[in-house]
Amino acid sequence: GAGVSQTPSNKVTEKGKYVELRCDPISGHTALYWYRQSLGQGPEFLIYFQGTGAADDSGLPNDRFFAVRPEGSVSTLKIQRTERGDSAVYLCASSRLPGLAGGSTDTQYFGPGTRLTVL
Amino acid sequence: QQQVKQSPQSLIVQKGGISIINCAYENTAFDYFPWYQQFPGKGPALLIAIRPDVSEKKEGRFTISFNKSAKQFSLHIMDSQPGDSATYFCAASRGWEYGNKLVFGAGTILRVKS
Helix, strand or coil: CCCCEEECCEEEECCCCCEEEEEECCCCCCEEEEEEECCCCCCEEEEEEECCEEEECCCCCCCCEEEECCCCCCEEEEECCCCHHHCEEEEEEEECCCCCCCCCCCCCEECCCEEEEEC | CCCEEEECCEEEEECCCCEEEEEEECCCCCCEEEEEEECCCCCCEEEEEECCCCCEEEECCEEEEEECCCCEEEEEECCCCHHHCEEEEEEEECCHHHCCCCEECCCEEEEEEC
16 A cells, blocks of 8 residues: 655745645555654654644744644645755654554654655 | 673684684563664664574574673674675563663674685
């Protein structure tokens, strides 16, 4: 089946502009994550959705960043008043939730990312 | 505070050799330790994962060794191939009670010379 898709693959913007990055998770995956990967670094957690609600947004760097997932599927990461330091690859991942009987941690499947460049 | 420390930053191995990448963690509440492989322009892909109730897990040419008392775990790639050349990340999470969010190491760039 289809994996996690992200659009656009590349986004170049000017400092101060607003951008939206989109993530289409794997069908049926309730959990959705956004991570940010700076050059030469590992991904860093931004926000986690369980269904439609943001269950954990502790990784968002400041109030210029926010994300939505209104119907529990597609998610959009929104960045206001972009700064040069926001330049990075933004990764989305999705996974199933454990079953009602409890269960082990599940695999996160990553999309190819959106490379954001702020000039 | 870097919760997961990974070494080395880069590694060159001859074809057929063994690649070894090490990670150390600080938070004893972590209970899931995956390794991800990332090729240029692609997202990370799960390679193999382990939970702390076992000391070793093997899948094909890939083995995780886990030392709970030392808070360390490592990835061994046996019979390394040029196609294994990629960036490898270790990670850790505290499980679903905390959203299963992953904390990643800084990555190791592996190059396998043919």
